[in-house]
Amino acid sequence: MEAVLPIEVEIPSMRILAEAELAKAKWAKQRYEQLNLIDEKRLKALCHGQCYQQRMARAFNTKVRHREFNPGDHVLRKVLHVAPDSRGKFSYKYDGPFIVKETFSGGAVILSDMDGTENALPVNADAIKKYYP
Structure with missing residues (x-):
C-alpha cells in the first residue's frame, strides 16, 4: 500500500x-x-x-499625518540615539529648537541652529515636529 x-x-x-x-x-x-x-x-x-x-x-x-514644513519654521528634532551620560527615561526626547533652512520633495529637511549655523546633514521630516515659541 x-x-x-x-x-x-x-x-x-x-x-x-x-x-x-x-x-x-x-x-x-x-x-x-x-x-x-x-x-x-x-x-x-x-x-x-x-x-x-x-x-x-x-x-x-x-x-499617517501629513506634515509640511516651510523655510523659516521653528522645529524640534527628535533625539535618535542615547548618549552615554543620559538620564534614562528622564532624558530629553527632542533637541532644539531649530529653523528650517530648506525642504526637499522626499521629506528631507535641512535645519539650522537659532544663531544661523547650518547643519550639513538633512533630517527626515518624520523625526521633527513644529515648535511654537
Missing part, C-alpha cells in the same frame, strides 16, 4: 489518476479540467493578495 498526501485526495495528481486506470480520453479530459482549475485558483490567489495589500495600505494611510 502506498501513502497518499491529503492534498492529492482533494486535487488528484497524475499518479492517482493513473492508478485509477481510467480510459485515456477520460484521463486527458480530467487532467485538462485540473489545469484550468489551477489557473483559476492562481488568479483567485492573486486577486486576494492584491485586495489584502490595498486593505493594508488603506489602514496604514489613515494613520
Whole structure:
C-alpha cells in the first residue's frame, strides 16, 4: 500500500489518476479540467493578495499625518540615539529648537541652529515636529 498526501485526495495528481486506470480520453479530459482549475485558483490567489495589500495600505494611510514644513519654521528634532551620560527615561526626547533652512520633495529637511549655523546633514521630516515659541 502506498501513502497518499491529503492534498492529492482533494486535487488528484497524475499518479492517482493513473492508478485509477481510467480510459485515456477520460484521463486527458480530467487532467485538462485540473489545469484550468489551477489557473483559476492562481488568479483567485492573486486577486486576494492584491485586495489584502490595498486593505493594508488603506489602514496604514489613515494613520499617517501629513506634515509640511516651510523655510523659516521653528522645529524640534527628535533625539535618535542615547548618549552615554543620559538620564534614562528622564532624558530629553527632542533637541532644539531649530529653523528650517530648506525642504526637499522626499521629506528631507535641512535645519539650522537659532544663531544661523547650518547643519550639513538633512533630517527626515518624520523625526521633527513644529515648535511654537
